[in-house]
Amino acid sequence: MAQSTSQEGRSILLINGPNLNLLGTREPEIYGSTTLQDVLDLAQKQAAELGVKLQTFQSNWEGAIVDRIQEARTQGVDAIVINPAAFTHTSVAIRDALLGVDIPFVELHVSNVHTREPWRHHSYFQDKAVAVICGMGTYGYTAALEFAARHMKLKKKALN
Numbered sequence: 001m002a003q004s005t006s007q008e009g010r011s012i013l014l015i016n017g018p019n020l021n022l023l024g025t026r027e028p029e030i031y032g033s034t035t036l037q038d039v040l041d042l043a044q045k046q047a048a049e050l051g052v053k054l055q056t057f058q059s060n061w062e063g064a065i066v067d068r069i070q071e072a073r074t075q076g077v078d079a080i081v082i083n084p085a086a087f088t089h090t091s092v093a094i095r096d097a098l099l100g101v102d103i104p105f106v107e108l109h110v111s112n113v114h115t116r117e118p119w120r121h122h123s124y125f126q127d128k129a130v131a132v133i134c135g136m137g138t139y140g141y142t143a144a145l146e147f148a149a150r151h152m153k154l155k156k157k158a159l160n
């Protein structure tokens with residue numbers, strides 16, 4: 001398939017990692033009071049306005065996230081927006097899955113990980129991400145989706 005030059009028909013997968021199901025109640029002084037459901041509702045509305053298809057997935061399980069990324073390969077997903085949460089700092093498996101499917105991705109964090117504990121400064125994704133967003137609160141999801149829908153260059157899709 002030829003590389004798409006417009007966002008029309010673009011398919012985006014938004015993945016949220018562990019404990020993000022608790023967004024809104026979890027450490028609100030760090031992550032704010034917006035719930036994951038609020039984030040997803042807003043993202044779907046935004047996707048409709050942008051004319052893109054948005055699939056969403058949250059799991060507390062590393063292997064489930066690996067499986068979902070592999071599934072994206074056969075679903076024609078053009079771009080992935082991922083908040084790997086704690087797996088950011090630990091997961092070679094999720095990194096390998098993203099590289100294995102060869103789908104460009106944006107890494108996203110609600111908090112500014114660089115102002116937090118030193119071990120949060122390292123990410124297994126940042127050197128491979130097209131873009132990294134952090135510290136914008138849940139507005140980061142809006143920014144990431146806008147970028148993925150309008151500005152991200154797509155790779156040629158593997159047809160298998």
Ligand SMILES: O=C1C[C@@](O)(C(=O)O)C[C@@H](O)[C@@H]1O
Nearest residue numbers: 083084085086109110111120
């Ligand atoms: O669970 C999370 C959330 C997070 O990815 C964020 O969105 O700010 C930052 C991670 O360090 C943390 O483990």
